[in-house]
Amino acid sequence: MVSATFRFYEELNDFLPRARRKVEFAVPCARAATTKHMIEALGVPHTEVELVLVNGESSGFDRLLCDGDRVAVYPKFEAFDVRPLLRVRAEPLRTMRFVADAHLGGLARLLRMAGFDTLYDNHIDDPTVAALSAGEGRVALTRDRDLLKRRGITHGCYVRALKPAQQFAEIFQRLDLAASARPFTLCLACNAPLRRVARETVAERLPPSVQASHEEFLRCDVCQGVFWRGSHWRRMAALLASQGISAG
Structure with missing residues (x-):
């Protein structure tokens, strides 16, 4: 001994x-x-x-x-x-792709909102998180300390805050993400890229009030979700602004 x-x-x-x-x-x-x-x-x-x-x-x-x-x-x-x-790993903890465990769905959506490729499923288990982190070079996000001790994970963050907005601020500050953010470029629901579309192409899916008051729209070609600058967008833009990021 x-x-x-x-x-x-x-x-x-x-x-x-x-x-x-x-x-x-x-x-x-x-x-x-x-x-x-x-x-x-x-x-x-x-x-x-x-x-x-x-x-x-x-x-x-x-x-x-x-x-x-x-x-x-x-x-x-x-x-x-x-x-x-550095001697403990080949690269510092600055990888900008993530995989979140099953308890961090709110944080996953906010990271996608900021433009960070973030894998999440509310049924995802610890072995899958570890495999995705190791196989795809993703930062594992979790509140489970034992998950971060798995041998295959080289980059991960223990999330201390309990609420999504606070978790978002914590991860942004700890990993210095502000310069890499690309707000509103990924679908919040499925993590796929968003693209601009003409109002006419999505008109049948819009409430009449939205058709009358908005001209810019984004659509996800995977889940077909349509996004515009409504009250939800403004709340998210305010959250980004709190981290010094312009929503454009």
Whole structure:
């Protein structure tokens, strides 16, 4: 048995018991324990980790821990580009495609509204989320910590907020998504691209009041949904504006 000292930074402390937050603490480790094994044994999903320093040097998840090692564990950096230091994965947590678990339907719709390819089904199970994340390079979004510990997932986010609008703001800020947003380009219902159509082509599907007061329309060629700048659009535009994004 060996012993190593750990210190977790910023939001990673949310996963720890209160007595271990924002302080160094020593823990016993098995002789063959890796940094990934111990980080997750302490309660932190590896997908939340961007940088690991062992004795001051950047290390990968496969680093075998030795007696007396000092391990500093960091989340994604917002203000600094740490790509030259990364050892835990080939690329930083900046993939802009998502897969959301079955409890995050509201968040999935809001991400689609902002133009981010987001897979979601209210019957999707954890193995499917993990397979889609690993196979398609998607960021897994979940409130299930155990899901983020699955071996195949390399990019994921534990969603802390409970309500969709708050979850949306949280993910936008954590992953710095504002510059990549393309509002109202994807169907909220099925995630397919939207395209502009003439009013005449969708007139039979519009309420008379909408026909009289609107001239610009978008349609999804997959589910045939039709969208226009009504009250729902204005509410979503306001939500985008709260993140510094113009709806156009």
